[in-house]
Amino acid sequence: MKTNSDYLSNEARVAAARLQTRRHFFGNCSIGLGGLALSQLMAGISTAADDTDSHTGQHGYQKRAKPAKQVIYLHMAGSPPQHELFDYKPELEKRNLQECPEELIAGKKFAFIKGRPKLLGPVFPFERYGKSGMQLGKKIPHIAAHADELCLVKSMYTDQFNHAPAQLALHTGTPQVGGASFGSWATYGLGSENENLPGYMVMVSGGNMPSAGKNAWGNGYLPGVFQGVQCRSEGDPILYVSNPKGMSRDIRRESLDALNQLNRREYELFRDPETLTRIEQYELAFRMQTAVPEVMDISKEPQNVLEAYGAEPGKASFANNCLLARRLVEQGVRFVQLFDWGWDIHGTGKKDDMHSQFVKKCKEGDQPIGALLADLKQRGMLDETLVIFGGEFGRTPMVENRNGKMDFIGRDHHPDCFSMWMAGGGFKSGYVHGATDELGYKVAEDGVSVKDFQATVLHALGLDPHRLSFLTQGLNQRLIGPANTPQVVHDLLT
């Protein structure tokens, strides 16, 4: 890593100081360890020699033989309706537009449904796909073509039914702001494999931020370096990765050489190890200046790949983001988080109607996701790359009908059951887990809570969800929360 041998000779001495700095980080910024510094320190050191994961508290965790190395998380913000896509309910179809049974709604609170709503059968047909015969909605044929790769969980549930809190609960483990997100935990636990790119990158499509905003990829109490870096579709993909206009790469190189010389002189005067680190960070920035635009430039992809994804260089789209996701994991980025806005199918108007908006979103999302799966598979990357698809909660089996006119069709938010699927990364393929009741109203078998899901994904990455923690404000913070009830769902994994 060292770029200059001048100070290698100092390493031993400086290393001590920097280890202190690191301990400062994990000891003090991980607010609260300090009181235990002695034992913590010893634990850290003794295991450091034989266990590279010691800093995450991963003492002796029985890792999976072949853990997933990378994640592409496709979050459909707003939450797609499972009754049209993943959870076919013949009984619901039969009772289409009949009154909802009283017992289902007694004492329940919905975000928008008031009074006694009507049931709504699947608005679009289902079909069996693949050797597994998995039933999937016909609106997503490209995804369905990979049915035999999917691990479909029909029995997800959460306890939040508003978008922002539900997204936060799913991605950061708490419905309130301030938690550390999935990708932050993954990079905190595993680091990154490409030293010229951030380990955790985020892309947003659909014209809107997800409801939880940037908190959905926030680092929370974890150090700032674990925050998701948002790649932008306009301007610099990473803020200010480009030199100012008129400054050539040559001049930048020369000015960094000058800067490094002056900073090294500074180090020689004051011996602050942070000064050396700063020199390294500027060098790294310089390398990123070429690495980032390169990986973000999809125009070099062959035409057939662009067509398969439906990607168009220079455009901002979910399709482009899917292709970029593949390029990023190919470069060793640990966690790629995509948010696609527009799946909140309430049916209050054309903009969130089942027949217009939902069909449009399926069209935009299906092909690129299908292409992504095919691409990863073809490149032999699917084993090590976990692809996750889902929303933040489910939708009701009842029609929402907010304006009472039934001129548009949609479903309300529903936390009690929803579907997600995983592909690759050591998850079972062509497998359906759990079931909902005959109306698709609540979980009937093998419920998987959001926290179980988090535990399972961390486990799939070779991390111990119960141990992966960070002590802050007197609490041992974990993605899965303070209680020990969340469990790894081993049934989902090979």
Added chain:
Amino acid sequence: MKSPVKSTFMNLAFSIIGFSWPRSRTVVLTVFLSLCFGGVFEGRTFAEDSVDFNLQIRPILSRHCISCHGPDEGDRQADLRLDTFEGATDYAIVPGDAAGSDVIDRITTDDDELRMPPADHGAALKLEEMELLRKWIDSGANYAVHWSFVPPQKKTPPEIRNSATAVDGSMPRVQNSIDNFILDRVHSAGLKQNPAASPLVLVRRASLGLTGLPPAAHAAPVQESIGRFIGQPTQPHFETYVDQLLQTPAYAEHWASVWLDLARYADTCGYSGDERRDIWPWRDWLIRSLQSEKSYRDLSIEMLAGDLLPNATMDQKLATAFHRNTLANNEGGTDDEEFRVIAVKDRLSTTLNAWMGLTVRCAECHSHKYDPISQQEYYQLFDFFNHTVDADNRDDRPKLEVHPIRNPANVAALEAKIGDLQKQLEDEPEVWEILRPEEMKSRNGTRFRLLDDDSILAFGPLPNIEEYAFTFEVPAGTTIAAIRLEALPHVEHDGNVGRSPEGAFVLSQIRLAQINDEVAGDKKEDKEAGAEEETNSNEVILPFHDAANDFNQVNRHAKTAIKPTVKSGGRQGWGVNHPMTGYRARHEAVFELKKPFEAKSATRFKVYLLHDPPWPRLHLGCVRISICDVPGAVVKYNNKELGPIRRQITAAVVERDAPVRVPVIQERQKKYRRESFVMLRGNFRSKGEKVEAKFPEAFASKSDAFSTDRLGLSRWLFADDNPLTARVAVNRFWARLMGLGIVETEEDFGTQGTPPSHPELLDYLAVEFRAGDWDVRKLLKKVVMSATWQQSTTLSQQAIEVDPRNRLLSRGPRVRLSAEVVRDQALSVAGLLSNKLYGEPVYPPNPIKRVVNAFTGGMTWQESTGEDRYRRAIYTFLKRSAPHPLFETFDMASRDTCSMRRQTTNTPLQSFMTLNDVTFVEAARALAAKMLEVGGDDDIDDENDSVTRLVQQISFGLEKATYLPAQQKQIEVLTRLYQSSLDKYSTDLKAAAEMMGHENAKDSGLDPEKMKAPQRARLAQRASMTVVANVILNLDIFLNN
């Protein structure tokens, strides 16, 4: 990708403070072992045979045992608690007999089934830890109250004896009692005090540390004292300088940042919508208060309970906005009570955290696992905060109408403008006649109030869709050629023009109808004139044929509101989201009739204003309607020929007088007091036992009785025997100046926090702070006047090994500048920084131009111009969902929850900011321009002279930035860079022009191709010097203090 990640905990790119694993672990281990067991831990020496419970035993118990055998009765295993003597000695520990104590058996056994802690809870104890426990039990297993829960006692500073004199014979400098405490420990660790930093270094250190600005930023009197101190570097001279710094407004602005982190201050309200929230007058109150003589105590009490003080002043009420910086969730379908409760809990945890360094959030669900706060006590504390009026309403009520401090220069300019306009007005005929409505009705329940100026204020119910109908009468002979609709901002709607929570409106359609009692007779004629009859009424529609407006947002021109029929939920209509003023400015639209209407007799007519866009509740807030008889009004209006002066006067008056409504804390009336319950598992719907406000037992004041309301609580924080408040405050101020707190975990003084590095010093300062009437300036001054703070920062070989993190302060502090100071210093050095105080947030350049939040539409970052581009960072608009990236990258707190200290990272993304951010590039250009002015403007032919001048110029830049004399080596390096850049830019003038920001050189007369030779040379020089200045503004020394 293929090879397993070996030593990467995080690759260097994103390393924390740049840490990468050392190659040779053995070396490190050795260093460490000697460090830890050489008898010095955090610089503390322990006697060989005695055991200190708080420092040695509690950490072991806390780490390994207490989470299952602690105060949390709900989760306690084996009915054993090890956090109290009684609990521990019930059966597990036999005092004085380690060998006979179960605890020792269970931790030392080889049997995995029996060993504590269980394997799935953590690793076995270290041998050293077991040994300590044995020794402790053998010596009686004495427990002690956690150090910070015992009130601080005044300590006598240790004497510094001559024996401590350094080897070279120099006497240690003791400038105040801080030095006694520090030197005592420095010496016992075998270290010695560093020499004093040079006077120039001290001048910069004090200025950045106390005011967040470089020394040159201050006014003439300060410069004079700097001069005196440099000329004769004595402590009295330094003291004068420090006293002056502490009186500058910059001091107040700088320290306000610390409070803003505690207050989780932002200019928006968070969650999905992240709507704008006008709470900046509170920020101004804070700055004013810090500038005043108000004590830490009074400031705190006002923030927590200003509204409850007897005869509370406006300012004291405004102070309570501190706790209205909590997030509000306006997402559709949310339960307001749920988010009200979250806000109340946040106030509770913020209060205990910010003032007492206690972390209580875990007690929300179960009793604290480590500290003495039970779940019941948590909800008793909750009750203190549970009786305020606010309830997560969309409009953020209750609010206090505040007349903010406006910049006097701005007000004066506006006054002058109004005066001028009024003089011109005499020549301008009044074209508009304001109408006073006879009747004001709404279709869906909105109510109206007629104001003195004949404007109509909407209030009351806020239905999704609404149509207003106002009836007017005009006398015979009146001609109506056009009507004008004014959309007026009103405080009732938070100073906005619309009624939606964001303040928006969309006028879907405007219709004018003549009320005709004799419809039958005129019907035919009117039809021919283009009028249409409204079905089943005696109203005849008078259609419009064109419209104009002073402003409309994209696709929302007033013209789209004149169609005779509109579809419900259609997207047309007049809307005014202005990129700078949002919905807060007055706007007007003019609607011209197809055919002027001439009233033959007194005629009544109605103006219908329909609000039915795809989004609900977007209704006009306050309107006024006028008519005019000028034909072709729309064309004239667009040509600014229709009453232009009045228009400008109105706008200026509004700008001058507008009050701001600030959300504040207000107590509910007694009869509406809420009931508080223990919330099972923290769930607001699962009510447990009913509770009432009560102070937690472990911290109950023995000296005083306090009322059980917020005022009582805020006074209890400052009770004489409160063990924490003074320590926490002192520690915070210390940490900002020294880089690390005496208690490093500033936010956790509980048993999980770090023990203090200098407990006696902390107590000494805490007692002094309290006795000295909580005077922050006095405290800060004491720190900076100490020899400790004034040491040089040079790290000696010995100190690297013994005190690598400077916990002992054997050298001066070296602190990475905070996000705000990183920017402010660069702007100041470049001569760009504005010293304007207070006011609405500003929008400096930001690479993120537009943020689109879920459900509430987008916000465009409309860059401020002129001075507002370069205000201090504290005035930058802070949108929670999209904070300015420069600040975020430099570790500013997220402001979503209370933050007691910021983490300092060192990342390549920071390098991108200081190298390439527009603000930094502009600063580099400005600094370069100043550098090039050195040595005069003349062309020099003599090469020697020109080299001399270049040296002067580069030295000037370096000195300006670092406040130190430029060194030969620095000058050489930068001169080479300059020359090399000059070679390149001289042959690529287009690049030079771009570097100078002349992106449209061709249009602006700055086209290098049209320049004469000297101008071209000048351009290349400026670009090259900008490259040099860019390096200077990135120096490590520049980013550190």
